[in-house]
Amino acid sequence: MSMATTVTKAETLVGRRLRRKEDPRLITGTATYVDDIQMPGMHYAAILRSPHAAARIRSLNVQPALDHPGVAAVFTGADVAGVGPVPCGASLPGLRVPAHSVLARDRVYFVGHPVAVVVATDRYVAADALDLIEVEYQPLPAVANPEKALEPGAPAVHPEWPDNLAFTYHQEGGEPDRAFAEADVVVRQRIISQRLIPTAMETRGVVADYRGAEKSLTIYSSTQIPHLMRSLVAQMLGLAENRLRVITPEVGGGFGSKLNVYAEEALMGFVAMKIGKPVKWIESRRENFQCTIHGRGHVDYYEIAARKDGAVLGLRLKLIQDLGAYHQLLTPAIPTLSVLMMPGLYKFRNVSADILGVFTNCVPTDAYRGAGRPEATHGVERMMDLLAAELRMDPAELRLLNFIGADEFPYATATGLSYDSGNYAEPLKKALDLVDYHRLREQQQQAKASGRLVGIGISTYGEICAFGPSPATPAGGWESATVKIEPSGAVTVMTGASPHGQGEETTFAQIAADELGVPIEDVIVVHGDTAIVQYGIGTFGSRGTAVGGPAVYYALQDLKAKILKFGELLLESSDVTFSGGVCTCNRTGKTVTLAQIAAASYRAMKLPPNTEPGLVATHFWEPPNFAFPFGAHIVVSEVDPETGQVEIKRYVAVDDCGKIINPLLVDGQVHGGVVQGLGQALFEQAVYDQDGQLVTGELMDYAVPKATMVPWIESDHTTTPSPVNPLGVKGVGEAGTIGCSPAVVNSVVDALGHLGVRHLDMPLTPEKLWKLIQAGGQA
């Protein structure tokens, strides 16, 4: 039963289904998340938040809270005037950036907007005292819908910008006007990618600990980006960067929602410095829904131009992005990713896109698993199905006809990208074989003839990941690694990526164990502490392995070169090879082990020429390009005409994420990604009412998929190595989410096509489908 994790040295560990090194602490309840940290004298913060989507703060009296026993301090917007604004890292020409203070000043802009912070000796006391703060609000008209916000006379989210436009952005390639003029067929559709709530199972949380005598602040935060957070929070607080240490303990899921710097991180730092005691703030689930970024939030107007034979000619997009009230770290940049990926896997030579970035009185949107690419894939894959229906072509054939050819890589897209490698027909053909497509179509016809609503949906997706070359990213796009071999021969890998569930403690150990020829048990991977780990960027955008992995690989190469030098010295030979953890003299056959070399390198009785003592190497790896994974997902669904409920009968995912380091972990990424896509397709939607109240404010109202709501995922792969990095990996964290939603919607539209249904917007709730079926397909 037990699966061996130690293998003989000749076998490589890369490519094997190894158990995760992370898991023993996680399955026994001994891992430390931020809320598990306790310190002597620790205080607890609670935050008063606006109940209004838009209001003027007429008066604010915190004295009754201050008088409450156990309350140490209360801070309001006036107190934190010296704290810098919540940072926006994205820049676009003409971008309007609203002033974003860590606590509201005289006005609030969304429900949940932080107004004051109470600090007390106890979590309950802090919560009790919140109720004692007296705030007089003057409610103002609010707008929560981005299309309504664009109408003349709509309430202005920020009074200084009455049109509610944060930016417009235009991009085009080729000759879109000509393509549309010359087309035989043009199909148009408005497509919504609804607002979603990321819902990491661990909410956000911060512990801040200031040591006045050392003038040093330590912030423990559940984040995906410890180093970037250190730089940005140090700036907000006016601290020298070396006086701030950010520690990322175990992180209970992020999905992009923790790829950010929020008001609370700087606020808790400020509080700790003011009261001279450690302070903890743990976000409640309601706060998480109201105040942590949301994802998606698109209204897209698509037009596709094609010839009669199905060859696509052009694609146009008007993209209305609901930004919310402020820009968080990457808010305005996310829809630009949709534009970059709008051509999908197809030979669209002529494209045009316009983004309207719109302020609303809602919490900001930002990166949520897939970040702009699920929206793009949903758009182009829906449009391909609409075109197939228009031309009465099979949707699989239409895709195969229009794919970029396997011999055309690197492929320069009309949106300015260079797709690294691909063979797009291969996963689709494999998926079609797995479902026995032609037979399935026959079975579907029989089922439909007997009144059953069975549909087959295909989605073939491409995604941009492994962010990315530094010139194309808001911060640096590189990643770093240090590999240390201790005098005993034990190996420590320090990665600047900050994994939080993806499993790089295992995959990076696999890479290091292979390269050094040591057992995987001898390798530990350290991350998430800015005082220990060299500067790094973080884990997001499917970059952990694809950018962090090569950094580890190159650090290991540097180290191996040094090991060889010491091997030559110790073996007194210039003809030495290092393999399997041993340096061998090829003439005498004499050997010296890595542990002996390590000991000698630190003892330093003798050193090779021009060589420093010790065995440590650091590498900062700058990727030359993004990587572009792809794949094909096929869904067979059946709609119950009595209830409108969608049952997923089969879910087949064939993904190509380049070379696979650990298939067990890749499966997990695919499963989890697909189920988040199913959440969008079938269940989830962040609903604000017209006054800007978040109606789906807790887990009772927001339908995160449960075990009973999802099918088995049949996962398979094709392997097209990426030429971008030496490992040939591409990234897989977001693929499932990107590929999923159009496959599901295409299947349900297919199931209801005979009723005249040609498009459905997500989520495909039973209520929506039941009404549609009752009305004979007329929305």
Added chain:
Amino acid sequence: MHRKVPVQTTINGEPVEFLCEPRQSLLECLRDVIGLTGTKEGCNDGNCGACTVLMDGRIVNSCLVLGVEAQGAQITTVEGIARGNQLHPVQQAFLQNAALQCGFCTPGFIVAAKALLDQEPAPSEERIRLWLANNLCRCTGYDKIVRAVEQAAQELREVKA
């Protein structure tokens, strides 16, 4: 500040006495008073199952139980599932299947799955999914969790046979 009351209970087989405010939840008592932080708070309103513990043989959301209700009860938390270094078959199966990613929901799943297998040696896939529908996981898509519970059930049956 409310007057604290003493509570005598048994946690993971050990007698435990603690003081808590009458309004404090069992979850907070476990985490903040007793120092057993393996049980997690995911929502504090009974909707996510991250705080699942066994109370007198039944699974409960410890955020919905008051600390004072633990008086005289037998509580099992994730810390009490393994016997010393000997992992429970459910934990073994989670390890082998990598049925977790960020791990935050995992303590709740492990306690819930153990409770199921204590009562039902051969649950169907449907039964497992239904039983675990009180526990939310945002990372795994449940696929490997359900497989792990199926595998643990088989393992336990083989041990007993």
